[in-house]
Amino acid sequence: xxxxxxxxxxxxxxxxxxxxxxxxxxxxxxxxxxxxxxxxxxxxxxxxxxxxxxxxxxxxxxxxxxxxxxxxxxxxxxxxxxxxxxxxxxxxxxxxxxxxxxxxxxxxxxxxxxxxxxxxxxxxxxxxxxxxxxxxxxxxxx
Numbered sequence: 512x513x514x515x516x517x518x519x520x521x522x523x524x525x526x527x528x529x530x531x532x533x534x535x536x537x538x539x540x541x542x543x544x545x546x547x548x549x550x551x552x553x554x555x556x557x558x559x560x561x562x563x564x565x566x567x568x569x570x571x572x573x574x575x576x577x578x579x580x581x582x583x584x585x586x587x588x589x590x591x592x593x594x595x596x597x598x599x600x601x602x603x604x605x606x607x608x609x610x611x612x613x614x615x616x617x618x619x620x621x622x623x624x625x626x627x628x629x630x631x632x633x634x635x636x637x638x639x640x641x642x643x644x645x646x647x648x649x650x651x652x653x
Contacts (some may be wrong), residue, residue, distance in 0.1 A: 516637050516647040517585050519567035520627065523560040524580040527553055535560060535579065542573045547653050548627060550616035561616070563588075563627060563653060585633045588648030589626045589640065593619065598626065601645055605630065608639040 525531045532551070539546060548563040564570045567583065574581045591597040598617075605612060615628035625648055630636040640647055 514634065514637055515649045515651070516587060516641075517633055518563060518588050518627070518648070518650055518653060520584045520586045520629070521560075521562045521564060521567055521571060521574070522582045522584055523562065523574060525558045525560055527556055527558050532558070532560065535574070538574055538577050538579070539564065539570060542569065544570045544573070548616070548618050548625075550627075565653065584629060586627045586629050587633065587636055587640070588653070589628065590646040590648055591617065591624045591626050593624050597624075600643075601626065601628075601640070604639060604643045604645065605636060608635065610636045610639065 523535055525535055536546075545565040546562055547565060550561045552559050552561070561584075562570075563586075571581055571583055589601055591601065602612065611631045613629045613631060615626055617624065617626045628636075637647065
């Protein structure tokens with residue numbers, strides 16, 4: 512997909528043991544890849560690091576070259592207001608359009624607050640959100 516509002520996220524599978532997250536962070540550091548946002552989910556045996564990076568294709572290739580299981584996933588970045596109801600607005604628009612939010616994670620910065628979401632129909636979600644005048648984050652803004 513070539514839409515400027517569809518962002519490539521890396522899902523990196525990590526054994527749930529001391530030092531493994533540092534090893535992945537070290538790979539990214541060694542290849543001069545900047546992490547812009549991330550979420551770490553865990554289970555008993557492994558974790559999944561979902562990361563937004565400045566060069567996802569190069570990061571993907573370099574992580575794979577080290578024998579680490581990594582997958583590319585399309586997500587949407589949404590600028591949200593730091594106020595009650597901002598998250599509801601996005602969720603409500605998508606829900607009314609029949610689009611399911613599989614997961615998401617939010618970040619707050621001095622410049623703006625943002626929410627990354629994975630949905631079951633990315634292209635439709637981008638259109639619905641744009642039609643609702645919800646500000647989407649472009650790849651170039653990451």
